[in-house]
Amino acid sequence: MQSPLIQELIEAFRVLPGVGPKSAQRMAYHLLERNKSGGLLLSQALSKAVEEVGHCSLCRTLTEEETCSICQSARRATGELCIVESPADVGVIEQSGIFQGQYFVLMGHLSPIDGIGPKQIGLDLLESRLSDGSVSELIIATNPTVEGEATAHYIQQMAIKQGVVVSRLAQGIPMGGELEYLDSGTLSQAFLARRSM
Structure with a gap:
């Protein structure tokens, strides 16, 4: 016992x-x-x-401050806004050091079956941020799942209505990857996202 x-x-x-x-x-x-x-x-x-720990008042990531250090930084490009699904995604992108803009954290993705609509992931807040004219480019970095793609499409339509340029992180073959080990979905995405050299 x-x-x-x-x-x-x-x-x-x-x-x-x-x-x-x-x-x-x-x-x-x-x-x-x-x-x-x-x-x-x-x-x-x-x-x-x-x-x-709570949520940043601007980007919704996790922080013990009212506004997180990324949103407070004067060195960040305020016109570039990267949309991610979770605070963990912010951490991964920050570790790469490649992105110097700001973030908006959805805390999930659209999933009507689970009762998660636009308001539950803060898309009303994102829309008001886009409408104030401070964002010139929206970089969508949602996960390449069915829900992530549906969320990306919804956000893309919102941004287009506000006249904001939208881009999506490239997907496909990872650096150092070999074709024989790729699944068909990854290979299909690599072909669809190909670019000129």
């Missing part, structure tokens, strides 16, 4: 994506048996983050 507190801890770990019952049990026992100080540190950091 397992302790109710241990069972509660195991169930708490299961809220994380990809963590099943066995993984949750291993994590719980590891912290309790071998790393109680790490467990305390984890609980304090988690509690503080949950209480203090």
Whole structure:
């Protein structure tokens, strides 16, 4: 018979994506048996983050400030706005160092089946930002899924109505990739997105 507190801890770990019952049990026992100080540190950091982290008032990414550091930076190109699905996407793009504009984080994608429409992902906020004339180019970086493509199309139509130039991140063969290992969808996209040399 397992302790109710241990069972509660195991169930708490299961809220994380990809963590099943066995993984949750291993994590719980590891912290309790071998790393109680790490467990305390984890609980304090988690509690503080949950209480203090919210959304940036401009781009909607996660931050403990009213406006995130990217939106506050005077070095960023305010006319270029990159649309991403999640704060993790912002992190990946920022690590590359290639983009020097600003972001708008959807916190998801359109999914009518799940009851997620334009308002749920902040497209009303994006539309008002586009209508103020400060954005000259919209770079759509949604995921290449059915939902991501539908979201990209919807945003593209919004931007065109506002007279904003729209571009989409290229998709297809990754750098260093070999044709024989590509799936047909990736190869099809590479052919459709080909450019002159």
